[in-house]
Amino acid sequence: MTENKKIAIVGSGLIGSSWASLFLSGGYKVVLYDVGEAQLQTSLKHVHDNLVKLDEKGLQRGVLTAEEAFRNVSTTTDLAEALRDAFYVQESTIETVEFHVKIFAEMDALAAPETILASSTSTIPASQFTEHLKNRERCLVVHPVNPPLFLPLTELVPAPWTSESTLHTATTLMTSIGQEPIRLNREVLGFGVNRLQFAIMAEAWRLVADDVLSPEDVDKIMSAGLGPRYAFNGPWATTHLNAFGIRDYWKRYGPGARRVLADFGPTPSFEEEHVIEKLERSLNASMPLDSLKTFMANREESLAKIAKLKKE
Incomplete structure (x- = not known):
């Protein structure tokens, strides 16, 4: 071609x-x-x-x-x-x-x-x-x-x-x-990636806003838990593997999932100053703004290793 x-x-x-x-x-x-x-x-x-x-x-x-x-x-x-x-x-x-x-x-x-x-x-x-x-x-x-x-x-x-x-x-x-x-079979605002990403970000924001978790621990949930798990199997494949198939999973855990989702708060504005300040303190301490290029390069290196592993 x-x-x-x-x-x-x-x-x-x-x-x-x-x-x-x-x-x-x-x-x-x-x-x-x-x-x-x-x-x-x-x-x-x-x-x-x-x-x-x-x-x-x-x-x-x-x-x-x-x-x-x-x-x-x-x-x-x-x-x-x-x-x-x-x-x-x-x-x-x-x-x-x-x-x-x-x-x-x-x-x-x-x-x-x-x-x-x-x-x-x-x-x-x-x-x-x-x-x-x-x-x-x-x-x-x-x-x-x-x-x-x-x-x-x-x-x-x-x-x-x-x-x-x-x-x-x-x-x-x-x-x-x-x-x-x-x-995508049809247009939706934000497409697929950002709809899923923003859903995660909204609950991550609420957990920090409500003092349930620190910003560091929210990031750790993804980097040490959900992120690696989803690197090779997406949410549906993971669900299928976490029980005796997809039907069995939702039979067992569907009621609990509905209760948790019903407990979610309203969509944040992402402008709440007290949350931004909390996130900024945490992230600037671990990744200072004057060193962001170094952290971007480190991220690239890590993603390249995953990409090479998946290619192999």
């Missing part, structure tokens, strides 16, 4: 750079677009560093070395040039509806009618910014999980008018670069 196939990345920030690295590692030709040369040069450095990381950790998405893959990237500040002859476009720009309406209208006018236009947005349904486009059936959300280099899950979220062939091509493309695509 990769031979002579050009992919355009619109927006050269960290997510755009990550996408470029994955496509290049998978053997595709990639052109990076942004409004300024300085942003593009910064992105090129990120792309090269990412490709080297994939090489070093044995996580390449194809057969090319980092240097071979890097030779297939180019840059431009001309959107029309970026989209010319591209069969697929991955937009990774500003996370607002207004900007998505603007950039997708521009791309729709410039791209060939058969070009797929995909957005990396994490929460905005494609129907909110593609409804009036001429080629709207070629548009969808293709949302990665951060950091994409080491977390292969990718959500494919169609608008009501996204064509089946568009979904099929996007799924095939993601699979070809070693991503693990999942497909």
Whole structure:
């Protein structure tokens, strides 16, 4: 699929750079677009560093070395040039509806009618910014999980008018670069990842707000308990294994689950100052703001080890 196939990345920030690295590692030709040369040069450095990381950790998405893959990237500040002859476009720009309406209208006018236009947005349904486009059936959300280099899950979220062939091509493309695509059957706000993530965050917030648990212990529940358990088996597979099958689990534990869920408090505003102060004291003590880059690098290293283990 990769031979002579050009992919355009619109927006050269960290997510755009990550996408470029994955496509290049998978053997595709990639052109990076942004409004300024300085942003593009910064992105090129990120792309090269990412490709080297994939090489070093044995996580390449194809057969090319980092240097071979890097030779297939180019840059431009001309959107029309970026989209010319591209069969697929991955937009990774500003996370607002207004900007998505603007950039997708521009791309729709410039791209060939058969070009797929995909957005990396994490929460905005494609129907909110593609409804009036001429080629709207070629548009969808293709949302990665951060950091994409080491977390292969990718959500494919169609608008009501996204064509089946568009979904099929996007799924095939993601699979070809070693991503693990999942497909939502219809749009929901926040898609799958953030709906599950925000549900966890809401109860984590309530537990800290109500002085049931410290911020440190809430994190430990995930890092030393639920997180490792879910790393290889998701919640449904875990449930199936924690009893004599899924039916037996809910027969035993369904009433208890309903009682616990009924005890949950209202959705927090996430603006309660006393909770933010408590979280900030805890996190700034364990991960000072001036050292966040070091902790991000440590997280990457740990995720790379898990990714390599799962690959093996």
